[in-house]
Structure formats: structure tokens, C-alpha cells
Amino acid sequence: MSSKVWKFHNDVDTDQIIASQYLLLPTVEEMSQYTFESLDPSFAKKAQAGDIVVAAENFGCGSSREQAPSVLKALGIKAVIAKSFARIFYRNAINIGLPVIVCKDLYENVEDGGSADLDLTEGTVTVDGNVFTCTKLPAYMQNILNQGGLIASLNKEEV
Amino acid sequence: MGMTIGEKIIARAAGVDFVKPNDIHTVTLDRMMSNDGTTHLTVDMYHNKLKHPRIADPQKVVFIMDHNVPADSAKTAAAHRKMRDFARENNIKLYEGQGVCHQIMMEDYVCPGELIFGADSHTTTYGALGAFGTGVGCTDFLYAMVTGKSWVMVPETIRFNLHGKLREGVYPRDLILTIIGDIGANGANYKIMEFAGDGEHAMSINDRFVLCNLTVEAGAKAGICEPDEKVAEYCREHGREAVHMFKSDEDAVYAAVYDYDLDKIEPVCVRPDFVDNFALLSEVKKEKVSIDEAFVGSCNNGRIDEMRQAAAVLKGRKVSPKVRMLIAPASQAVYLQALEEGLITIFMEAGAMVMNTNCSVCWGACQGVIGENEVLITTGTRNFKGRSGAPSSKVYMANAAVCAASAVAGYICGPEDL
Secondary structure, three states: OEEEEEEOOOOOEHHHHOOHHHOOOOOHHHHHOOOOOOOOOOHHHHOOOOOEEEEOOOEOEOOOOOHHHHHHHHOOOOEEEEOOEOHHHHHHHHHHOOOEEEOOOOHHHOOOOOEEEEEOOOOEEEEOOEEEEOOOOOHHHHHHHHOOOHHHHHHHHOO | OEOOHHHHHHHHHHOOOOOOOOOEEEEEOOEEEEEOOOHHHHHHHHHHOOOOOOOOOHHHEEEEEOOOOOOOOHHHHHHHHHHHHHHHHOOOEEEEOOEOHHHHHHHHOOOOOOEEEEOOHHHHHHHHHOOEEEEOOHHHHHHHHHHOEEEEEOOOEEEEEEEOOOOOOOOHHHHHHHHHHHHOOOOOOOOEEEEEOHHHHOOOHHHHHHHHHHHHHHOOOEEEEOOOHHHHHHHHHOOOOOOOOOOOOOOEOOOEEEEEEHHHOOOEOEOOOOOOOOOEHHHHHHHOOEOOEEEEEHHHHOOHHHHHHHHHHHOOOOOOOOOEEEEEOOEHHHHHHHHHOOHHHHHHHHOOEEOOOOOHHHOOOOOOOEOOOOEEEEOOOOOOOOOOEOOOOEEEEOOHHHHHHHHHHOEOOOHHHO
16 A cells, blocks of 8 residues: 655654653643654644655654654554664664664655555565565564564563 | 673673674663653553553662653643652652752662663763663663563674873863764664773763763763773762673674874864764854853753853853853752852852753753744753754754853853953
8 A cells, every 4th residue: 555755854853753842741642743843843734644754864863752753653654764763763663563664775766745655564665666675673673563562562471 | 702891781681691792682670760751651551551560679760850840831740740659659769859860870879780771862871880871762661660671682882992181171072072973973873882991091980971971962872981990989989889890801892993082172062953063162163153042951061070160161250141041950969069169159140040950951841941043052962953942943062161151252152262
């Protein structure tokens, strides 16, 4: 199924994803209304469930706020595909069950507002018939993601 | 093949003799810290998501309110209440308003060789005492609090050999901002930054705090200074014993090795909106950048050393009438010492606002928030777009003496320009 692409640049930090002043709101759903506010104030209104965020290097650098991947998940973003991720964001995303995918070649080959076909099982993205292969997660992390995140996996262990 | 300090700490926490980069291990954590930036979410998940809610060992858990303290709104107060009640119900030690989380952790808890998770990116600070501190989100924190364990992928280590001494008027903040400028905001992504050499050992523990604290701004998982007798002494002074003083083996393998001559480092003034947007103060000051606010404080630069650096500049001078200057000591201990040394009097006579101990302007959501198009010069940890207020505002990063001098002049300059 084809997804709409929202494209961002290098070094998108967690303050841009969700600014500090919203972090103490009671729920992630309320916070999610302010996602990417400083970069695109209407992002939260325009983004649809199933859309994909594409970025260049070091996506999610900065703070450890888990609210950053959480607001993207709350808006229904299907996955974030970047050339590289900052480590805390990357780990947080896996822990909450938001697919974060490293793909070196996609960024230059997809336009903001364009569409891409992400096959999570195969680990490929298709744009205009061109297939891009994504880097595989280590099995340990893929397993956490497959179970729906770290807490879901913990609950499953404790029958 | 030998191991680096970070590898030895992970091996100890995993209960194995040897680890190497990219191995994944289950580790037992020595300590876990969470602050009011995310704890309300952790508490919600604890109550609503866990099949068997429990805490492995409340003695290892520390809660610290420092980001929005005291509460600035009814919503913040509700988030704080949730954190406070949970701490009381579960016998978790709670600090409220006593200091910035990392400063409290260093003063009261961290020991060399420990593996510590903190729900805050600047947990890398703990490497100043030879510990492995790393920032995690609230799901990781929750899992660790419940099970006492977590998983880590062993990172590669980058070694920084520091030689000689910083010149007068140049501070560890200038050094680490220079290094970040050199290697970039993702130059140490997923890696450990290890500091050693005669230049590292000559540094005080406070100076090492400054170095390790900002390593996360290069993407590092941890920043670790090779521990020595100064670390043991710091621990003794704070009522603890330094047991695991790990050093890297001679044949340890590094992803890269860099050498820095400290006497070549110059005062830095990082431009907006990225921490690796490096510039020398000598370049920036030519532009006479007008400022609206100056800040000295934060987990990076709110210790007695930086209070002294700011006071030395502000003594007998006045903050420009067009500038707000905010100073927030990083802990009550620092605040009290600054009082005893007469520094608070100097700040107030200069017209600076002395704040309670908290993250203040650096957090950008509680006090000292800057407005549309305003310019801040800060000793805080980050200068991201909108980090300290409106998205159109601009943040420059410099050492405490430069921030104080700029507050007096009304534009960015060094103490030598006053």
C-alpha cells in the first residue's frame, strides 16, 4: 500500500519533533497536536495514519524524551526512514513499537509529498518502481518490535 | 584483545569476563534516575500497561524534579503530584527543588564502574567519575525499574588523549564544544567517548563533569573519563567508596583515536541552531551580536566553578539595562557555597536574577523563556531552534565568563572586551 511521504532534513532534533513546553501535557495524544510545530505548524492536522516520515542523517538527535517517537506513533505514522538515527530516539522508537528504518538511498530518490511503498516484512521501499533495500535490525531488536515494543514483550514473558 | 573502560563496565554489569562491540548483553543496573520531564508518563504506563507491576529494588531508583520546578501551571502541578505520590507509595527517594538531576546524582550517588540509566540524555555526565551513564526514554526506564535489568548493545569506543593544560580564560566547555565541532553532532553516534591522558588527569572532577555531560551532543552513548585518585577523593568527600576504577587495557581496540593539545583551545561561541555549528568567540564577537538574555547554569555549567567564573566578570559591573541575566546554581550545595563565597551578592549587585536550582532557561519551558526573534547567550546544553522559547529565537553557546561579559556589554564579547 502506498504511503504519503513527509520529508525532513539532517539533524532533526527532538525539540523540533515535540517542543519542551508540551511535554508535561497529560497525554501523548494532546502532545501530538504539536508535532514538528517549529518546522511545519500544520503537520499534525495534515498528517494521516499510514504516512511515512523520511529524513537524512541523525534523525532524533538531542533529548531522551520518549514523547518524540510517541507523538509520531500517536499520529499513526507508519515508520520513520532515515539515512541514520540518533541512538536514544532509535532505541525509544523500537521500545514503543514504532518502526525506524535505516535506508541510505531513499532520501535522494523521494520527494516531499510524494508516495512510497514500504514493505516492513521484506525491508524494502518502492518509489516509482525503484526498489530500495533497508538495513536489517539485529534480531534482538526486531523481536522487540515484532512483539509491539518492550513492555508488550515483558508482559508476554510473564504469562 | 583488551577492553576499554566502557566495555569493562558492561562486562561487570552483565556478569561476564569479556564483551566486544556490537554484542548484546542483559545487564543488571546499578542505579536508575528519572526526572519530571517524563516520569508522569512512566507512572501512567506502570499503572496501565504492566501485567505485573512491581519495582525490583526501590533503593536503586531516584526521582528528581528539576525541569519545571517549582510548578508553573496546574498541569505541571498535576504531573508533579503523580510523580510525588508514586515515589511515596513505592519508597523511592524523591528530590524536589534540591538541584538539577545530574548534579544531585554526582553529589549523592554515582560511583566509578557503575552502569546507570537516566531518563535524560545528559546522563552521560556520570562518566566524570568513571561510571557508564546513558540516557534512556521512559519505556526503557520502566522496564529497568520493574526488572532491575535491561539490554545493551556494546558500543565502540573513541579515545580522546588530552595533553597539557587549558590556558587562562579557556574552560572545559570550550574544549568539548571544539571537539563536537570537529567530529559533528553525530560524530560519536552509538559510541563511547573516552577521555584520558595527562590533560584529563590534570582536570578537576568539576571540569570532567563538563566534558562528559556534553558528549551526548556528539551522539555518544556514554562519555567516560579515566578515573584516578581525584575520583576516589571525590567519592570519599561525598561519603562513598570508589571500588571499580576501571582503566582501558593497553591492547584495547578503538574506533578512532584523537589527540588534543589543550593549550591550543580557544574560547568558543557556537552559533544557532546546532551544537556543532562551531565558531570561535574571536570571530563571532566581530559581528557585535546584540543579545536580550544571558544564562549561566544547567547540568553542563551550573557548578561552583562556573559561578566563580561569572562572578569574576560581574564583580563591580552592571548587567546592561537591555539584557536579562539569569543565574541558576545547579544544586543547593552549589548555591550555599556561592552564598558563603559572596558570589550571590556580586550577582545581585550586578543586576542579575538569581534563580532557584533547576534546569531553568536551558529547558525552555519554565523560566526565562525567550520571545520571538530574541537572542540568548547561554551556558546551557543545547541551542536547537526554539530550545529556549519561540521558534524564531536564537541561542548562542559559550562559557560562563563570556555569557557574563556579554550580559554586561549587551552584545556578544569576551571579558577582555569590557
